Amino acid sequence: MTGPITQTKQPNPLLPQTTPLPRLPHSPTQPLTYSGRPRPTPHAGPTAGPTFNPDPLAPPASPIQPTTPSCPAHSTQAHNFPDPPSSPAQQPTTSTAPHSGSPPPTRTMRTRAMDDISKPKHHFNLHTTTIVPIPKSPQVALSPPEWLTAMTNEFSALIKNETWELVPHQPDMNIIRCMWIFKHKFRSDGSLERYKARLVCDGRSQQVGIDCGDTFSPVVKPATIHLILTLALSRSWAINQLDVTYAFLHGNLEETVYMHQPMGFRDSQFPGHVCKLKKSLYGLKQAPRAWYQRFTDFVLLQGFKQSKSENSLFIYHHGQDTAYLLLYVDDIILTTFSDTLHRRIMNSLSGEFAMKDLGPLSHFLGISVTRTGDNMFLSHHSYAKDIIRRAAMDSCKPVATPVDTGSKLGANSSAPFHDPTTYRSLAGALQYLTFTRPDISYAVQQICMHMHSPSNDHWHALKRIIRYIQGTTDYGLYLNPAPTISLRAYTDADWAGCPDTRRSTSGYCVYLGDNLLSWSSKRQPSVSRSSAEAEYRGVANVVSEICWLRNLLLELNQLLLKATSFTVTMSAQFIYRVTVFGISGPNILN
Structure with a gap:
């Protein structure tokens, strides 16, 4: 072929006919230029690829016809191109300009890679979970084998512990009901550890003087914990944390308490009998006090003495052997003079209770404990983040002070707050945060005075404290040896x-x-x-x-x-x- 290849586009009968635009003068020795978006330079590839025909009724384009730019001014313009090679072997290996003797067009497009701009890759987890959801009722929990096994293990442990005995039902009995509580127990890495089912009592139906008496149970004061940790650091003693499994189940009841049989585990021989509790269960009003009394009676038999200034502090002192034991419900801190004494105390406690030694103190009552040499740092970092998340203020801007230096807020300073429950919940959480944050004690005390009737100004003051915590989540209490x-x-x-x-x-x-x-x-x-x-x-x-x-x-x-x-x-x-x-x-x- 020696002449130019031309092709006339056939009109589409299905589309409305329009008058073609006039042709623009064009020299075959000059490259095409466009006034719009720059186009890539056409070049001859190693193989002829498929051509795209936008009109399904038009005749197919010639395989040797180059694709013309979709510019409106050149949509009907025919161009002259050199003859393509007759065979793939004769095709050039490098790209050539569309017109011989003319310089290639300048590329003006910039990409993100040229400016070192990249978007982060989001990796999606396409693995489906196999965790069985928490059942909404005990009847539903009896069907999945995972929850049925958890309920069976809990019931067997209670029977083995001789928690109750079955007695005939009498009309004058005050019988409380029981409930199943289901929960997923996860490991520290987020994987599922086990399915947990716990049988609890509904203590709201208990009557004082009939099936419950004193319910107060003492707990250790924060100042006592700080004092014991300071003395242990000054003497270079080991500080360990202990945990009791099913602590409340170890308590002995002095009152007579009757309970309905657990749902799904009724005795087939005595379905009308009720359970007479011999040991405490979770949910009873006197359960914390019964556990505290049981633990106190045992450690006193082992040679400990109960402090008169702090009822939850137990002191062991025989010669040079000295140990301090702090009890906060079922969490225990034990610091001893020597490792030998520590092992002896642990063997004694493990023989009576389901006791576990969690090693050096690292996490106690929601407090993160960091030990660096002879120093110790107490922080509520995770708990503070949880408070911010509960208040839906994850993206709030921090402030420099927790309280406004202006005038104090009164009881009727503004309109009542529309959600007092949320206010009381967050105020109580901030009050516990003062365990390691003395810098917010005054501000928290001011908002806690209005928990009975919070207003909008009180809510704004509470939010200011949270904004202050947002910028100071790493603050805490620093302890070192006292010379x-x-x-x-x-x-x-x-x-x-x-x-x-x-x-x-x-x-x-x-x-x-x-x-x-x-x-x-x-x-x-x-x-x-x-x-x-x-x-x-x-x-x-x-x-x-x-x-x-x-x-x-x-x-x-x-x-x-x-x-x-x-x-x-x-x-x-x-x-x-x-x-x-x-x-x-x-x-x-x-």
């Missing part, structure tokens, strides 16, 4: 700070060496007639705390040779130094 056992305290008070009752707010903090042990921010119970009276009421509070700490140290065989001094900041900008004596007798304030 000398000496107490130091600071106290302050504002006069008539409450806009509603005109009562004052007092606060204090107590140090053992450089470690912060105890702190408080509390509104005073009565109105003070002067700023001096408000300060003296604050002094009385901190003196009471110091006397308690000194007596606790005496029980731990830590004799304080120096008097406790603390600083009182008065409204008149005077600083008084007050000395508290408590070495060998009652504490006396001079």
Whole structure:
């Protein structure tokens, strides 16, 4: 072929006919230029690919006809191209310009790769889960074998523990009902550990004086935990955490309690009988107290002594062998003088209870414990993140202070908040966060005073605390060895700070060496007639705390040779130094 190849496009009878655009003059020796988006330069490939025909009724294009750009001004323009090679072997190996003797068009398109811009790859997990969902009722749980096995294991453990005995039903019995609680137990890596089913009682139907009595159970104070950890760090003792499996099931009941038989596990021979409980179950009002009394009776038989200042602290002291044991419901901290004493105590406890040694203290009551050498850092990082998530403030901007420096909020400062339940839940969570965050104690105390009737301004104050926590989630309490056992305290008070009752707010903090042990921010119970009276009421509070700490140290065989001094900041900008004596007798304030 020596001449140019031309092709006339046939009109489509199904489309409306339009007048073609006029042709533009074009020289075969000049490259095509476009006013719109730049097009890639056409080139001859090693093989002839398929051609795309946009009109299904038009005749097919010639396989040697090059694809023309879809520019409207050149849609009907015929162009001259050199003859293609007669065979694939004669095809050139490199790209050539569309017109011989002319420079290739300049490429002006830029891609993201040229500017080092890349989008992250999102890997999707296409594996389907095989976890059986939590059943909505015991009848549904009896069908899946996984939940049926979990219920059977729980029931067998209760029967083996001799938790109840079947007795005939009597008309005058106060019978409480029982419920099945289902839960997925996951490992630390997120994988499923086991299906957990627990049988609990509905304690709301119990009657005081008939099937329950005293229900109060003491727990260890935060100041005691800080003090024991400080003493253990100062003596380089090992600090271990213990856990009791099914702690409440070990408690013995003194009252007579009747319960319906568990659903799905009724005795076929005595279906009308009821269960007379001999040991406590989860959900009973007296279950925590029964477990505490059972544990206390046992450790006292092993040589421990119960502290008079702290009922949840047990002290073992025989010669050089010394051990401290702290009990908080079913979580236990044990620090001992030697590893031999630790093993001996663990063997004794494991023989009586289903006790597990979790190793060095790392996570206690939701607190993350980080040990670096002789120092220890207590943090509520995960718990603080959970509070922010519960408040739906994950993307909020942090602030520098937890409370506004303006005027205090009153009871009727604005309209009532529309969701008091959410306010009370978050306020209670922030109150527990002060276990390791003394910097928010005053702000949390202010919002907790209005939990009975929160307003919109109170809600905004609560959100400000959460915004402050958003930027300080890594804050916590730092403990290090105390070179000398000496107490130091600071106290302050504002006069008539409450806009509603005109009562004052007092606060204090107590140090053992450089470690912060105890702190408080509390509104005073009565109105003070002067700023001096408000300060003296604050002094009385901190003196009471110091006397308690000194007596606790005496029980731990830590004799304080120096008097406790603390600083009182008065409204008149005077600083008084007050000395508290408590070495060998009652504490006396001079």
